[in-house]
Amino acid sequence: MYRSQVLICGGTGCTSSGSMKIADKLEEEIAKNGLADEVKVVRTGCFGLCALGPIMIVYPEGTFYSTVNIDDIPEIVEEHLLKGRIVTRLVYDETVAQNEIKSLNETNFYKKQKRVALRNCGVINPENIEEYIGVDGYQALYKVLKEMTPDDVIKTILDSGLRGRGGGGFPTGKKWQLAKDLVKDADQKYVCCNADEGDPGAFMDRSILEGDPHALIEAMAIAGYAIGATQGYVYVRAEYPIAVNRLQIAINQAKEYGMLGDNIFDTDFSFNLEIRLGAGAFVCGEETALMTSIEGNRGEPRPRPPFPAESGLFRKPTVLNNVETYANIPQIILKGVEWFTSMGTERSKGTKVFALGGKINNTGLVEIPMGTTLREVVYEIGGGIPNGKKFKAAQTGGPSGGCIPTELIDVEIDYDNLIAIGSMMGSGGLIVMDEDNCMVDIAKFFLEFTVDESCGKCTPCRIGTKRLYEMLEKVTSGNATLEDIDKMEKLCYYIKNNSLCGLGQTAPNPVLSTLKYFKDEYLAHVVDKKCPAGVCQDLLTYKIVEDKCKGCTACARACPVGAISGTVKQPHVIDTSKCIKCGACMSKCKFAAIIKE
Amino acid sequence: MGSTEKKSVPFNGTAEQEKALREVIAAHKDQQGALMPILQQAQDIYGYLPIEVQTIIAEETGIPLEKIYGVVTFYAQFSLFPKGKYKISVCLGTACYVKGSGDLYNKLKEKLSLEDGECTPDGKFSLEACRCIGACGLAPVLTINDDVYGKLTVKDLDDVLAKYAD
Numbered sequence: 001m002y003r004s005q006v007l008i009c010g011g012t013g014c015t016s017s018g019s020m021k022i023a024d025k026l027e028e029e030i031a032k033n034g035l036a037d038e039v040k041v042v043r044t045g046c047f048g049l050c051a052l053g054p055i056m057i058v059y060p061e062g063t064f065y066s067t068v069n070i071d072d073i074p075e076i077v078e079e080h081l082l083k084g085r086i087v088t089r090l091v092y093d094e095t096v097a098q099n100e101i102k103s104l105n106e107t108n109f110y111k112k113q114k115r116v117a118l119r120n121c122g123v124i125n126p127e128n129i130e131e132y133i134g135v136d137g138y139q140a141l142y143k144v145l146k147e148m149t150p151d152d153v154i155k156t157i158l159d160s161g162l163r164g165r166g167g168g169g170f171p172t173g174k175k176w177q178l179a180k181d182l183v184k185d186a187d188q189k190y191v192c193c194n195a196d197e198g199d200p201g202a203f204m205d206r207s208i209l210e211g212d213p214h215a216l217i218e219a220m221a222i223a224g225y226a227i228g229a230t231q232g233y234v235y236v237r238a239e240y241p242i243a244v245n246r247l248q249i250a251i252n253q254a255k256e257y258g259m260l261g262d263n264i265f266d267t268d269f270s271f272n273l274e275i276r277l278g279a280g281a282f283v284c285g286e287e288t289a290l291m292t293s294i295e296g297n298r299g300e301p302r303p304r305p306p307f308p309a310e311s312g313l314f315r316k317p318t319v320l321n322n323v324e325t326y327a328n329i330p331q332i333i334l335k336g337v338e339w340f341t342s343m344g345t346e347r348s349k350g351t352k353v354f355a356l357g358g359k360i361n362n363t364g365l366v367e368i369p370m371g372t373t374l375r376e377v378v379y380e381i382g383g384g385i386p387n388g389k390k391f392k393a394a395q396t397g398g399p400s401g402g403c404i405p406t407e408l409i410d411v412e413i414d415y416d417n418l419i420a421i422g423s424m425m426g427s428g429g430l431i432v433m434d435e436d437n438c439m440v441d442i443a444k445f446f447l448e449f450t451v452d453e454s455c456g457k458c459t460p461c462r463i464g465t466k467r468l469y470e471m472l473e474k475v476t477s478g479n480a481t482l483e484d485i486d487k488m489e490k491l492c493y494y495i496k497n498n499s500l501c502g503l504g505q506t507a508p509n510p511v512l513s514t515l516k517y518f519k520d521e522y523l524a525h526v527v528d529k530k531c532p533a534g535v536c537q538d539l540l541t542y543k544i545v546e547d548k549c550k551g552c553t554a555c556a557r558a559c560p561v562g563a564i565s566g567t568v569k570q571p572h573v574i575d576t577s578k579c580i581k582c583g584a585c586m587s588k589c590k591f592a593a594i595i596k597e
Numbered sequence: 598m599g600s601t602e603k604k605s606v607p608f609n610g611t612a613e614q615e616k617a618l619r620e621v622i623a624a625h626k627d628q629q630g631a632l633m634p635i636l637q638q639a640q641d642i643y644g645y646l647p648i649e650v651q652t653i654i655a656e657e658t659g660i661p662l663e664k665i666y667g668v669v670t671f672y673a674q675f676s677l678f679p680k681g682k683y684k685i686s687v688c689l690g691t692a693c694y695v696k697g698s699g700d701l702y703n704k705l706k707e708k709l710s711l712e713d714g715e716c717t718p719d720g721k722f723s724l725e726a727c728r729c730i731g732a733c734g735l736a737p738v739l740t741i742n743d744d745v746y747g748k749l750t751v752k753d754l755d756d757v758l759a760k761y762a763d
Contacts, residue, residue, distance in 0.1 A: 238637070238674055276630075277637055280673030296632030297664075298671035314629060455671075560692045560736040582692040582733035 002040040004081060008056040009122060011046030011210050012203070012242055013364075019054035022070050026056075029077040039081050045211015047122035049109055050364040052092060057104070057122075064104050066092040108380050109362050114343060116351045117165075117204075117327035118367045121211030126246050129253040132214040138259050140330035141218050144225055145267045148333075150180060153226040157329070159337045161349035166194055166285075166322030167397065167426045168502075169348075169415040178309035179227040179319040189229035190313045191220050192320040194290055195236040195243070198282040198453075199398030202429035204353040205323035207365055209236065209243035212327065213250035217260065217273060219326035222333065224271040227319055231272055235290050238277040247275060282453035286501045287312075287320050289455070300457045301501035322427065324353055344370035348414035358395075358431035359385050370414045374404055377413070378432060389434035393517070397426025399446040399453075400506030402513025403439065422513045424506070438535035439518040440525055444472040446510040454503065461504030464495040468511060475522060477538040478529040485522055489515060530597075537581045540596045546571045548593035555585035555594060605678050606720045608649045615653065617642050622657045632660060632668060636675060645676045681716045681723030683761045687739040689726045697750070698737035702726060704751045705739075708758070721761070 008014075008023045026041050047055050052066035058076075063086050065076065072090055079085045086101060094107040104110055115121075124131040132138070144153055158173030179189065193216060197205040208216065220232045236244050251273050254260040262270040276294050283289045284299040291313045293299035312318025328350060332340050341349050348370040354377070357363050361383035368377060374394060378384065385391055393403040402423035404411060411417050415425050433442065447469040456462045471488045474480040492508035492515075499505045515522060524530050531539040544555070544564075551569040556562075563579040566572030574585070574594075586594045621638045625631035635654060640646050646669050655662040669675045687693075687702040706712065709722055716723040730738060735747025739757075746757055 276633065278672075279633065279637065279675060281671065293633065294630050296630040296660075296668070298667050300671075560696050560733055580692055580695060582736075584692070584733050 002038060004039045005059045006039060006041050006056055006081075007044050007059065007122065008041060009045070009047050009054060010043040010126075010242075011050070011121075011207055012240075013046065013050035014053035014055055015242065017053050018070060019056075019068075022054055022056070022068060022073060025070050025073045026077065029074050030081065033077055033082050035077070035081055042125045043127070044123060045121040045126050046118075046207040046365055048113075048118065048207075048365040048367075049092075049362060051362050052364075061086070061101070062103055063101055064092045064095050065090045108383060109364075109366075112372065112376055112381055113367050114351050114369045115367050116331060116343075117208060117324045117353055118211070118365065119331070120215065121207055121365075124212070126211050126213055127249050129214060129250065129257055129259075132212070136334060137214055137330075138218055140333035141221050141259065142265055144222050144333060145265050145269055150226045150228065153222065153333070154180060156333060156337060157226075160332045160340045161344075161347075162325065162328055162332060162340070163348065163415060164321060165324035165328075165352065165425075165427070167400065167424065169425060172321060172325055175309060175321070176223060176226050176319055178307070179229075179317050182310045183317045186228075186317050188231070188314075188316045189227055190316055190318040191223045191227065191229045191232040192291070192294070192313060192318055193220060193232070193234040193326060194285060194287070194320055194322040195234055195240075196278045196285045196290060197237060197240075197323075197427060198285045199400075199427055199429045201357045201431050202355045202398060202427050204355055204365060204428045206240050206243050207353075208323050208327050209240065209247050213243075213247045214254065215327045215330055216247070216323055217250055217254050219329035220273060221260065221264065221271045222329055223319055223321070223326070225269050227317070229319070230270050231274070233274050233276050233294055233313070235276050235278060235284070235294055238279055244275060244277065251275070281455070282449075283455040283501070283503050286503055289501065290320065291318065298455075300455050301503075303500060324428070345412060345414045345417075347416055352413070352425065352428060354396075354428045354430040356382050356430050356432070359389065359434040359437070360432040361386055368413070371412045373410050373412055375409045377430070378409070382432065385432065385434050389436065392433045392435050392437060393439065395423075395431040395433065395442065395510070396429065397424040397506075397509070398429045399449045400424065400502065400509055401426045401429075402509045403433070403442070403517060405517040422509070422516055424509070436533055436535070438476075438531050438533035439514040439521050440472065440475055440531075441533075441535045443510045443514045444469065444476060447472055447507070450503065450507040454507075458498075458500040458504060460495050460498040461500070461507065464491060464499070465504070465507050467491060468495065468508065472511070475525045476531070476536040478525065478536075480526045482523075482526060485515070485526060534596050540581055541576050542574050542579055542581060542583075542585065542594060542596050544572050544574055545593050545595060548591050550591055550593070552590070554588045554590065558584045558588040560584060605647075605716050606718055608647045610643060610649065614642050618650065618653060619657065622654065632658070632665065636665075636669060640675060645679045647677065647679075678714065679716050679720060679723075681721050683722050683741050685722055685724045685739060685741050686727040686730075687724070688728070688730050688737065690728055690730070690733070692733035693737040696736040698739070700751055701737055701739060701749055701754065704754055708754065722758075 009019055023041055023043055030039050054068050056065045056068055076087050079087050095102045154173055154176050162172045163169040195205050260273055278284050281299045284293045286301050288302040289299045308318040344350050351367050351369050353367045356366055366381050393405050395403045404423055408421055418425050451465045451469050454461045454465055468491050471484055492512050495508050496505055524532050549571040556564040561578050561580050563575045564572050618639055625635050639650050643650055651665045655665055688698055709717055711724045714725055737749055738747045
């Protein structure tokens, strides 16, 4: 028994800021102070509050240290771990209240969250199966194999109302039922996991793989039992090395402990799991493309029907769910349908994990009950917008989704509400934008991404997205006419209706939703040739305000093209015909004398 | 398909590398859909996937070479060409371009006898053009691996390259 445990985040965010070096240093200092038998260092998965990384928690007190520096470690060990005095200076300030340290769960960031899929992330050591077993791990699998028939399992999942967390929101139980019943005499079936999380700015699946890989393994085995499959594949992006490594460790341990392999828990049920790595193709997040990729082909989608439940991987009946969906399964089995359906809205049960990013104070991972309003997410959990700027919109669903404007900030987040307002749940990226973001530019950014990632198999997507991107470029460069806007909208619907797979069918969404809610911004670009947010370079001019300029010449020296002239101590002037709008002058000016408009 | 004509390091796979590759292929012999894992490990062994390596894989697995080539060129992670030990990227963003980065780029092409995306035969330098790296105040800029060089003229290039003499 250790008297104290120090949990340090080993997720990708904190690791990038040196948390593993900090963990080594901690162990070194602990040993130096003779505490090696009393204090244990645990490297966990993501805590969620990535903005404050590297993060560590000291138990039993529950002291939350944030933005820890390696040089702080000797002090923390000597003061806190040896002498029992909390180093208040380094404690997350939200937890410090009138000479006492509050529990993390009372802070704004955590108090409205409800952790189901992320329940073990940042709590257990993901590289040790016994820690997972210690928090009821593999009990759901035991219960399923010993006490339930496959139909019982499917009924439970159906009744729970769980819907696919990868974006589409298809009922998971329905998917399993189809895979079980559609083809009666299949000699082989497969269970697949989509961990090819490709949306820019989304990283919930990565965090679950890094922080709680056994939950995924357990859930996939349960799915295997339910549909009658003995083989599973996890398709992970190769860009997630820590996640791949931890999942492989977990699979090896599960085999060693008999949770994978032949005759699990001395039953007739056998199940094996293999990792397959992606190779950098966004389209492989689409279910049929993912399967063609596992088969060893170019990752191009196939027409549906036949749906994977009938003819999926290697043309066998297949169930494919994403990581977060699976992470919910063991707890639904253990805690029951009633518990799960007590969270969420009428048609969207449970919780959803979002990766909060963009112009928001608390960037990181949050898990909220369905039905939480966007306002609560942005202003309470997210801590609002930095620098006192105004909220403009939130983008959900990444390149397939749309934006939610200020007037809809009180929308309760669930599958159907988001679809109704022209966005979508998506896999869970939630990017906040403020008044400095140009919505046309955002749409263009996402389109550039889809143009790049279109696999090229079908024409509407391959050529349509490219043409749409060119039209957006025309808008942001001030060369578009009102007729172009109409054409753009028509093309959007054409691409949506005629593309083969989800990538193309959703690619125009960022354009359509910005057109719907921010038409005035498009019109400003087209009619007035202005970019109201001051983003689109071609529509901007830099100017020096005469009364503010002191003639210090800093701007003239910074200008790469010699566009600024003037004598020392006299107001300077920018020659707009030479100016390339790089902004170097503006960042050099100490007197805020340079403006863009 | 101009990309196949790019100048590159001649293939000089070693006997050890080939042995390692054949072992990888043998290990995946009975696995369904083994091509991707084989290609990934082959790229770990050789650093890239030249046609010679693809040919070995084709012969050993019986998968047609044209299919292997199709897969290799589909995924961003697979590379047909080796990167140099020192990767030179010249910024051709507007600010750098007007300050003469195009001249730098052309001079480097001439000095190293390379076209965009190519690598010198000794495997030392590879050259590519990149978009704005946000260091417009230092224009014109190029980067070599993680080092940034700014305010360069064509005359400075020899000194810069000399730093990577080893």
